[in-house]
Amino acid sequence: MLLDSLRKYYQVFVVSISEMFVWKLNFVLWRVRVVLQLLLLYFLWSTVFLQQEVVFGYERAQILTYIISVAFLRSFVLSSRSVDVAGEIRDGELTNFLLRPLSYIGWWWARDAADKVLNIAFALVELSLLWFLFRPPLILQPNIVLVLAALAASLIALILYFYFSFLLSMAAFWVAEAWGIRFLATMTLEFLAGGFFPLDILSAPVFRALQLTPFPYMLFFPAKIYLGQLGVGEVLTGFGVLISWTVFFVWAVQAVWMRGLRTYGAEGR
Amino acid sequence: MVAVQIEHLKKHFSVPQREAGLLGVVHSFFQPKKKIVRAVDDISFTIDEGELVGFIGPNGAGKTTTLKILSGVLYPTAGMVRVAGHIPWRREEEFLKKITLVMGQKNQLLWELPAMDSFLLNRAIYEIPKEEFKQTLEELVSLLEVEQLLTTPVRKLSLGQRMRLELVATLLHRPRILFLDEPTIGLDVVAAQNIREFITAYNKKTGATVLLTSHYMGDITQLASRVCIINEGKLIFEGSLAKIVDRWVNEKVIRVLLTNEPNMQELSEIGEVISYQFPRVEIRIPRAAAPGAAARLLQKFSVADLTIEEPPIEEVIRKIFTNSKR
Numbered sequence: 001m002l003l004d005s006l007r008k009y010y011q012v013f014v015v016s017i018s019e020m021f022v023w024k025l026n027f028v029l030w031r032v033r034v035v036l037q038l039l040l041l042y043f044l045w046s047t048v049f050l051q052q053e054v055v056f057g058y059e060r061a062q063i064l065t066y067i068i069s070v071a072f073l074r075s076f077v078l079s080s081r082s083v084d085v086a087g088e089i090r091d092g093e094l095t096n097f098l099l100r101p102l103s104y105i106g107w108w109w110a111r112d113a114a115d116k117v118l119n120i121a122f123a124l125v126e127l128s129l130l131w132f133l134f135r136p137p138l139i140l141q142p143n144i145v146l147v148l149a150a151l152a153a154s155l156i157a158l159i160l161y162f163y164f165s166f167l168l169s170m171a172a173f174w175v176a177e178a179w180g181i182r183f184l185a186t187m188t189l190e191f192l193a194g195g196f197f198p199l200d201i202l203s204a205p206v207f208r209a210l211q212l213t214p215f216p217y218m219l220f221f222p223a224k225i226y227l228g229q230l231g232v233g234e235v236l237t238g239f240g241v242l243i244s245w246t247v248f249f250v251w252a253v254q255a256v257w258m259r260g261l262r263t264y265g266a267e268g269r
Numbered sequence: 270m271v272a273v274q275i276e277h278l279k280k281h282f283s284v285p286q287r288e289a290g291l292l293g294v295v296h297s298f299f300q301p302k303k304k305i306v307r308a309v310d311d312i313s314f315t316i317d318e319g320e321l322v323g324f325i326g327p328n329g330a331g332k333t334t335t336l337k338i339l340s341g342v343l344y345p346t347a348g349m350v351r352v353a354g355h356i357p358w359r360r361e362e363e364f365l366k367k368i369t370l371v372m373g374q375k376n377q378l379l380w381e382l383p384a385m386d387s388f389l390l391n392r393a394i395y396e397i398p399k400e401e402f403k404q405t406l407e408e409l410v411s412l413l414e415v416e417q418l419l420t421t422p423v424r425k426l427s428l429g430q431r432m433r434l435e436l437v438a439t440l441l442h443r444p445r446i447l448f449l450d451e452p453t454i455g456l457d458v459v460a461a462q463n464i465r466e467f468i469t470a471y472n473k474k475t476g477a478t479v480l481l482t483s484h485y486m487g488d489i490t491q492l493a494s495r496v497c498i499i500n501e502g503k504l505i506f507e508g509s510l511a512k513i514v515d516r517w518v519n520e521k522v523i524r525v526l527l528t529n530e531p532n533m534q535e536l537s538e539i540g541e542v543i544s545y546q547f548p549r550v551e552i553r554i555p556r557a558a559a560p561g562a563a564a565r566l567l568q569k570f571s572v573a574d575l576t577i578e579e580p581p582i583e584e585v586i587r588k589i590f591t592n593s594k595r
Contacts, residue, residue: 004396011393015379015386022381022422096377098342101365102394262344265282266337 008102009110016114031122038071038130041196056201061137062227066198068127068138069223074195075123076116077158077218082108085169086178095266105166105253112162141226149235150226156242157218163249164214170253173260194220214245271351272446272478273316273339278348280309280334308334309345310502316480318445321472323493324482327590331502332482336448339480340370353446366395369444373451376435378423384434385419388441395442402441409437413467429460436467447471449481453488465491486583500590510582517585521559525550525566526574539565548573 020027045067049060058066085108088094097104131138141147168185172178190196192215199220200207210216221238224230230238286304287297309331316322326332337343338350341357341364350357355364378387392402410416413433418426423434432452440447449468453461469492472479483489489496490510498506506513523540527548536542539562540552554562559577566572 008393008396011390015382015390018386019379019381092375095337095342095370095372095375098360099340099365099368099370099377100391100394101362101396264343266342 009106012107012110013114016111017118020114020118027118031119031126034071034075034123035126035130038067038126041067041071042130042134042136056198058198058201061139062229063198064136065139065227066223068130068136069226070195070219072123072127073154073157073219073222074190075119077154077161077222078190078193078195079115079119080108080112080162080165081115082112082162082165082169083182085166086172086182089170089172089260089264090176090178090267092265092267094264098261105257108166109162116158139227141228143228146225146228150222153217153225153239153242154222156239156246157222160214160242160246160249161218163246163253166253167249167256170256170260173256173263189215189218192216193218194223198224200224211241214242214249217242217245270318271315272318272320272353273480274349274351275315275335275339276313276349278309278312278335278338278350279307279346280331280338280343281346282306282308307502309338311348312499312502312504314497314504314507316478318478319472319476320495321469321479321493322481323489323496324480324499325484325486325489325496325586326482326499327484330499332499333450335499336370336450336480336482340368340448341365342370366442367444368446368448369439369442370448371435371439371450371452373432373449373454376423376431378431378435378438380424381422383420383422384415384438387423387434387438388419391438391441397442401443405441405443406437409440412470413437413463429456429463432456432460432464433467436464440471443475444477446478447480449479451483452481453483453485461485461487468492486586490582498586498589506589513582513585513589514579517589518579519556520553520580521556522578522580523552523554523559523563523566524576524578525552525570525572528571528573531570535569 042064045063046060048055049063053059055063088097094104097107130136141150168182169178171181175181192199192210192213194216199210199216202210217238221242225235225238282305283303284306285297286302287293312331312335324332324335334343338345339352339357341352341360344358353364353367355361355367357364357368378384379390388406391397397405410419413436415430415433415437418430418434423431426434436452452468453464456464465488468479468481471477479492481488481492493510495509496506496513497504506516508516522543527550530547531550533542533545536545536550536552540554540558542550543553544551552562552566563575563577566575
């Protein structure tokens with residue numbers, strides 16, 4: 001039973017990889033954008049450190065390690081193709097999935113897994129090249145416990161982001177222009193997740209407020225664990241908030257999905 | 270055994286309304302208006318196992334909505350439905366493995382990849398054992414003559430080719446009940462005929478139940494032993510095609526091929542002349558009077574050929590629709 005079920009989603013995984021190879025150029029261009037963004041941040045921060053040794057309480061190596069580890073985290077935490085869910089709901093493509101004995105959310109998990117595997121592979125190659133070219137001073141975390149904790153946090157963050165993104169897309173059950181919501185969300189999300197700078201350089205009240213939202217746990221939190229800049233208490237509280245948000249979004253997706261299906265009109269052609 | 274049972278099925282949609290133009294946009298932004306559309310409005314009928322039933326109606330009559338409810342995609346507003354003993358919208362795995370819905374205008378084949386990838390995907394999704402998959406695939410592929418098409422990306426294929434592959438993909442799990450929504454839409458005469466022949470053969474061979482919608486009468490007259498006619502969400506007729514003729518047709522048409530120019534006065538005494546273009550004449554006669562009228566025609570005119578025909582089924586259906594609107 002379980003094996004059959006796994007085979008289903010494995011096959012979706014295989015098909016998704018094959019499809020991505022059809023869209024080779026698309027994928028390569030996407031990665032070029034990612035690299036350009038990383039280079040931009042890298043040079044920006046390098047320039048800032050030309051004048052000073054310490055900026056906002058960070059040393060050069062710390063910031064650069066932060067930027068690069070966030071770039072790596074982004075490649076698998078914030079990569080999800082569930083953006084397309086909105087379109088499939090609006091155009092009635094969802095019908096094709098409802099007809100078959102297969103979980104739609106499972107389908108997207110398998111598709112995302114394919115996406116993430118390719119993205120990680122590319123990110124590793126790109127980052128090694130960049131390291132080779134610029135030889136930035138990087139911090140290698142010697143404490144294996146911290147590395148494992150950072151890894152665990154990013155895996156939970158990945159689940160959190162998947163359900164967050166899926167929830168946004170499901171707005172398409174009710175409004176025709178779900179992409180507007182999506183646009184706003186992606187713009188703010190990278191910023192609030194700490195994709196451009198470490199969030200603790202913000203003023204203390206803003207930073208404290210931000211820590212109650214799910215966003216800092218997607219990139220900032222795992223990166224900070226890796227850097228070894230959080231105390232045991234902070235790490236534990238962080239995990240608590242992260243897991244609570246994840247449970248909430250998993251629940252919300254199930255609840256909204258059940259309601260959405262009732263209003264689903266299977267329109268379009 | 271009853272395959273499909275529908276009682277007092279209703280499906281109402283609330284549809285946003287908007288006036289045209291900029292003012293309409295502004296107005297609907299602040300005061301959105303909605304209208305309730307009764308897509309399906311109290312329909313009841315049953316289909317026995319192995320039957321091939323045609324579902325006819327003009328665009329927007331509620332045919333597709335009914336099929337989508339029967340296959341579990343839509344929730345009904347009210348009413349009772351059982352398909353193969355299941356409540357469709359619960360979408361139990363066991364139910365989904367027994368049915369299929371083929372939509373003429375929507376493909377489940379993966380667009381960028383060759384059809385074989387979609388077949389393998391469906392094999393995994395439906396958990397079809399390897400041997401069974403191989404055998405079914407071989408059968409379907411040879412019945413639909415698609416051997417040559419399996420390795421070409423789907424988007425490179427013609428509409429007719431895609432439809433045949435779509436049928437393979439949707440039948441791989443050997444469903445017992447088939448819902449076909451406009452399976453011949455957009456196809457040329459030959460391709461449509463191929464699909465029709467396949468559907469008949471499949472129904473005969475596997476004994477599967479088929480419910481088919483179409484607005485091509487050819488599909489229905491050729492395929493279905495029984496029809497349900499639906500208009501504006503309501504079922505207005507259910508029964509065999511012969512029963513339609515009995516109930517709705519009270520006239521026959523006599524077609525005559527003349528050898529000499531006739532006296533029009535005498536001709537119109539026999540019946541209503543619907544068309545005259547020498548040497549062809551068409552006369553409409555009440556059903557009971559048809560044999561007598563034919564005899565008189567042969568007596569009074571020099572006739573090369575004469576046939577008595579039922580009016581074409583399209584015309585009959587059109588009459589039913591216009592009557593039901595009044």
